[in-house]
Amino acid sequence: DTGVSQDPRHKITKRGQNVTFRCDPISEHNRLYWYRQTLGQGPEFLTYFQNEAQLEKSRLLSNRFSAERPKGSFSTLEIQRTEQGDSAMYLCASSPWDSRSSYNSPLHFGNGTRLTVT
Amino acid sequence: QKEVEQNSGPLSVPEGAIASLNCTYSDRVSQSFFWYRQYSGKSPELIMSIYSNGDKEDGRFTAQLNKASQYVSLLIRDSQPSDSATYLCATYRGGATNKLIFGTGTLLAVQP
Numbered sequence A: 001d002t003g004v005s006q007d008p009r010h011k012i013t014k015r016g017q018n019v020t021f022r023c024d025p026i027s028e029h030n031r032l033y034w035y036r037q038t039l040g041q042g043p044e045f046l047t048y049f050q051n052e053a054q055l056e057k058s059r060l061l062s063n064r065f066s067a068e069r070p071k072g073s074f075s076t077l078e079i080q081r082t083e084q085g086d087s088a089m090y091l092c093a094s095s096p097w098d099s100r101s102s103y104n105s106p107l108h109f110g111n112g113t114r115l116t117v118t
Numbered sequence B: 001q002k003e004v005e006q007n008s009g010p011l012s013v014p015e016g017a018i019a020s021l022n023c024t025y026s027d028r029v030s031q032s033f034f035w036y037r038q039y040s041g042k043s044p045e046l047i048m049s050i051y052s053n054g055d056k057e058d059g060r061f062t063a064q065l066n067k068a069s070q071y072v073s074l075l076i077r078d079s080q081p082s083d084s085a086t087y088l089c090a091t092y093r094g095g096a097t098n099k100l101i102f103g104t105g106t107l108l109a110v111q112p
Helices: none
Strands: A006-007 A010-014 A019-024 A030-037 A044-050 A053-058 A064-066 A075-079 A086-097 A113-117 B011-014 B018-026 B033-038 B045-050 B052-058 B060-064 B071-076 B084-094 B098-104 B105-112
Touching: A006 A086, A010 A019, A019 A113, A019 B011, A019 B033, A030 A075, A044 B098, A053 A064, A075 A086, A075 B018, B011 B018, B018 B084, B018 B105, B033 B060, B033 B071, B045 B052, B045 B060, B071 B084
Parallel strands: A010 A113, B011 B105
Antiparallel strands: A006 A019, A019 A075, A030 A044, A030 A086, A044 A053, A064 A075, A086 A113, B018 B071, B033 B045, B033 B084, B052 B060, B060 B071, B084 B098, B084 B105
């Protein structure tokens, strides 16, 4: 088990460009989450998938953001027409989920993708 | 009111002392609680999970949960300079959602 993998680690882009990030979760985990984190703040929820279904999306997420998990394995997060305010660390996390369990499992995070929009 | 509240710190303790980190949450139906450690520039790393009232110990770490008071804490015994990091408290919001909600984190500085 190699853990959650994110690519790229760093991305510098000019305002107005589109960017796409990839996340490969832990193989046996059926839930995959995307978070965004800025300096001095905790991770902020963006969206999550259970297998290939996107079950929840933050209301704070503008329509410039889209995420996919086409085969229930890896996921991509795309930001269109980037703005300077999009500069942040984008974190992917995964967890197992069992409907028989009374409790939710913790999330396991990847190393993140640091986005800088100039 | 924030869903998960933490004192941002910094909390400064001398090496070898006990560090006490506190967190309150607003959703009474929350069931699962987690503490993550985050070093500067790195991603969060899970250090403790707690689901039931009382204490849970793992090495130098003890998590404490009081659901009646909606309070969860983390004690770090024999603090080391390597424990210097931001500690994030997190809980799943109750109901139909499955979002893990984080506090803003408490910065701990252990002085050698």
